[in-house]
Amino acid sequence: MSKSKHACISTKALAMRARKIKDNDYLELIKAKDLKEVFLYLRDHSYYGDFLRKMDPENLHRTEIEAHLNDLKVRETEKLMHYLSGVEKNYFQVLLIRMEVESLRILIRGIARNDDLESLKGLMVYSEKYTRVPFGRLFRARDWEEFKKLLIDTDYYRILEIYKDVKGTQDLVMIEKNLDRYYYDLLKNRLMKLDKKSNRDLIDVERRNFDLLNLIWIYRGKKFYSLSREELIAYSLRGGLKLNEKRLLDLVNAKNLIEIKALLTNSDYAFLFNHTETIDLYMERRQERYLYFMYLKLFSEGNGSLGRVVAYVRLLDFEIEDITSIIESKRYRMSSDEIKKYLIRPID
Template identity: 35%
Template sequence: MDQNTMYAAVNTKIASMFGKLLDDEDYRNLLSLKNSQEIAQYLKVNTYYGEFLKDKDPLKMHRGDIERLLKESLVVYMDKLINYFHGEYRSFLKSFYMKYEIYDLKRVARIIHIDKDFDNIKESLVFAGKYKYIDIDRIIKAKSIMELIQALEGTYYYPYLKNLIDGNTKENLYRLEMTLDKIYFIVLGEKLKKLNKKDQRVFINLYGNYIDMLNIQWIYRGKEYYSLSSEEIFNYTVDRGNRFNYKSIKEFCYAKDVGEFIEKIRNTSYGFMFKENKNEDIFMERRMNRFMYFKLKGAKQKLNLDISMLLAYLELKEFEIRDIITITEGVRYKLDGEEIKKYLIKAI
């Protein structure tokens, strides 16, 4: 099957999957609900998530149950799409599982470093170990970041992480998260090189802005919260961005302080990431994701015979799941709908 024929088939499937995503009315209805059980009931009766809830009693579901079910649905839909591809393309798309596996590893790390709540930790992990690269039973026994890294010995993560076993307990969570993200882009970049040139350009066009913004976020955190050296921050940054070259990234990292860094960014097209008195990570993350949301929506509407529709669906599906989790979390803390909207990726 030639690539145009393959993409025509894949895009037809994706178009039907796009048609199932929640619309504005679903979002407004979810925002009006009062607890996790009502959200689970709504999802079961009114949305395509009902197929994953058919054997579940919504009245017995809590926030964690909903989150796991949503993530499991993502695995199912990813599996369906990956089956259309073979060879290097299948390998490239399977590397996206690594992104979500890293989410699970970060969850374990945060539990170890911050929450200290180890109850049901195994049940909360959806992606880690999907292809048996990771021994789940080893990582859930870890009680420190050092032990978690040691539990990853023998995986493709370990060669990059082992240097973090240096006794620095204060910064280990940040450095672990940064290193895991960098590993993902290293692996993805190697897989990307094996795709045709057109799809490589499509990927860079769609994700290059995200890489730019991710570098900005990392540099900001390193300077604002951890006082890392400019050299160390620079070592964590990722290439393949759209706007910033090696020289620009290095200049940002070597800004004398976080104030100078922010001023430099405000003079770029990413100035929207920083607003007066609203530099908190959560708002920065939302701005990044909302930027990508509109960019991916545009790619979806072009119906090109390339990898763009697939990439757009995977990200927009993930954004929807993150929004539902945000709504569920907001309801848990008794926030009203208007307040929860501030934290959503989708503009309502």
């Protein structure tokens, strides 16, 4: 039943993935001399071309290209949503909310820095069809209070209302953590509403993601922010697959990295910390590459399932992130081999 239910959308995802950029495209992009060459290659040789055509190659902004790449993601996610209904559509919509949260984050940072919000317009990525956030009016908000008031009809108001100000760095970090937590709680709640049997693989991958995010958070919270155990728990995500509440508390109580490593020795996630010097540098990439393979597997094995469709969007996410990394690397004039190290997709 569920197979035939998703046969159409899953085939569609397959067809859409076939049009996405390939390894040799990656190599071309890595070879490109500068931002402009990357842009021209994407515009003329990739599926992103449609969204880049309006931009002027002589006056490019890194972040704006990224926003335009994400426009493609919005459009494709909306398109795929057409084929879904009920809890599945609800769950899928979270993928759009991710971008909405990111856009809000950019605006809130803008307010903290006293930027002109209108100038950030080009960086906004969200689904006009599904968003309830009045972005058009947010740009004109003069201060934090006004900004908050404009969001009164959205869930975000509840998150932001207790913050009197955003000027302090601590406040800003906490607000961002709060937004993230809101997003992942929403994701978890909608994920758990899906049919458990037919979506087992999808649910597992997503829950592994929660585990990894928690590990990174606890590790960094201890090392860089020296937060209390209670705060670490307060911002941790719930719904992880392998790291239940007790194990999370154990990790939070660990006194140092050696103890953390010891706790993870026999787990699937030991790879995050089994390095000597590059733990911090590649931590995120390792997490994402792990997920990349997970989603790739979900995509190829999930014929006729919702999993394949979600995996498609997640893989697209990683692809855009990789392109973004390549673009960024041009600024630092990194060598090809150096660049490859930072990419999620392994390229040889």
